[in-house]
Amino acid sequence: xxxxxxxxxxxxxxxxxxxxVGTVADCGALEAGRPLLLCGDLVLVDRxxxxxxxxxxxxxxxxxxxxxPLAVWLRNEAVAxxxxxxxxxxxxxxxxxxxxxxxxxxxxxxGFAPNHGESNxxxxxxxxxALFQCQxxxxxxxxxxxxxxxxxxxxxxxxATLPGDGWQVVTASPLPPLAGxxxxxEAPLARIKYGPLRARRPQGRRHTLPLLLIVLGVxxxxxxxxxxxxxYQAAVTQFRAQRVGAAALAVSLDRLLAMRRYxxxxxxxxxxxxxxxxxxxxxxxxxxxILRSVHLAAQPTLGEAALELELAxxxxxxxxxxxxxxxxxxxxxxGWELTLDRHRDLTLPVRGEPRPYRIFHLEGRRP
Numbered sequence: 001x002x003x004x005x006x007x008x009x010x011x012x013x014x015x016x017x018x019x020x021v022g023t024v025a026d027c028g029a030l031e032a033g034r035p036l037l038l039c040g041d042l043v044l045v046d047r048x049x050x051x052x053x054x055x056x057x058x059x060x061x062x063x064x065x066x067x068x069p070l071a072v073w074l075r076n077e078a079v080a081x082x083x084x085x086x087x088x089x090x091x092x093x094x095x096x097x098x099x100x101x102x103x104x105x106x107x108x109x110x111g112f113a114p115n116h117g118e119s120n121x122x123x124x125x126x127x128x129x130a131l132f133q134c135q136x137x138x139x140x141x142x143x144x145x146x147x148x149x150x151x152x153x154x155x156x157x158x159x160a161t162l163p164g165d166g167w168q169v170v171t172a173s174p175l176p177p178l179a180g181x182x183x184x185x186e187a188p189l190a191r192i193k194y195g196p197l198r199a200r201r202p203q204g205r206r207h208t209l210p211l212l213l214i215v216l217g218v219x220x221x222x223x224x225x226x227x228x229x230x231x232y233q234a235a236v237t238q239f240r241a242q243r244v245g246a247a248a249l250a251v252s253l254d255r256l257l258a259m260r261r262y263x264x265x266x267x268x269x270x271x272x273x274x275x276x277x278x279x280x281x282x283x284x285x286x287x288x289x290i291l292r293s294v295h296l297a298a299q300p301t302l303g304e305a306a307l308e309l310e311l312a313x314x315x316x317x318x319x320x321x322x323x324x325x326x327x328x329x330x331x332x333x334x335g336w337e338l339t340l341d342r343h344r345d346l347t348l349p350v351r352g353e354p355r356p357y358r359i360f361h362l363e364g365r366r367p
Contacts, residue, residue: 016034023112042077045071106125113141118344338362
């Protein structure tokens with residue numbers, strides 16, 4: 001951050017470094033008197049017009065020189081936390097301004113990598129003074145030994161989607177430097193403007209029709225079973241966060257059915273788990289599904305989900321939001337009120353061939 005010049009007869013003003021706020025947990029530890037830079041998991045950017053749902057508040061669209069504007073959303077927790085603060089900025093504004101000023105094609109990779117929880121990585125491709133492409137992905141936390149390899153793999157995969165040669169690839173703060181890739185540090189954030197946050201949700205946006213079609217697809221289930229509102233955290237394709245064998249992750253249909261028979265058996269030990277039977281049976285009917293993990297809280301605390309499921313399914317929709325809606329429909333008869341908490345894309349080897357998969361993290365509560 002540049003220093004202010006000193007003037008004769010005047011006291012030099014102290015430059016206050018902004019506080020980087022990248023996770024919901026950070027929202028509970030804001031420091032008084034410091035500018036707030038919002039990024040990471042708190043900010044969602046999107047060019048396909050999808051509404052992420054009630055967990056986010058829409059900001060004004062960002063113009064990107066040509067093509068559809070960039071829709072920007074903030075998590076509800078971030079909006080509530082910064083209410084009343086007079087110096088707030090979004091890191092995406094700095095990335096867009098810096099990227100569109102570059103004379104050569106540039107892939108700018110930024111985001112927020114906490115020591116705990118998933119890292120939110122953003123990749124912005126700029127060409128001819130305009131935003132050409134943007135992608136988001138979720139990677140392991142910074143403290144994880146796999147983080148640097150996963151980040152390098154992700155950058156390589158995104159670069160492979162860009163046409164032609166001559167692309168300059170850089171990383172920017174608050175991401176840490178990565179060996180072999182130029183790190184421009186805080187340069188994209190140096191001239192960012194801070195001010196009060198004016199969040200609003202405009203009416204009659206261009207994506208009303210696609211959203212309506214999705215809602216119509218699930219309204220029958222919602223009316224019958226009272227399925228709660230659902231939200232998602234966007235993440236886009238083509239990164240390899242982990243190199244693991246699908247055989248180590250897969251739970252076969254036979255095994256799922258065996259689990260159901262076990263849960264249906266008599267005995268006090270199984271009483272608390274018997275509610276999993278219908279949802280596991282519904283999961284078993286999903287074509288190509290891989291059940292990665294199941295967590296059942298015996299006595300969930302306030303705000304904690306009683307059930308957490310992590311599923312991997314072959315990518316069949318361009319939008320994870322649309323595919324997630326289909327999953328909620330398919331699992332609606334499982335006896336739980338389910339929400340789609342987040343999703344991410346990765347590539348898994350199946351019979352020696354890389355296949356595109358999408359990971360869905362679902363949360364459930366008893367009706």
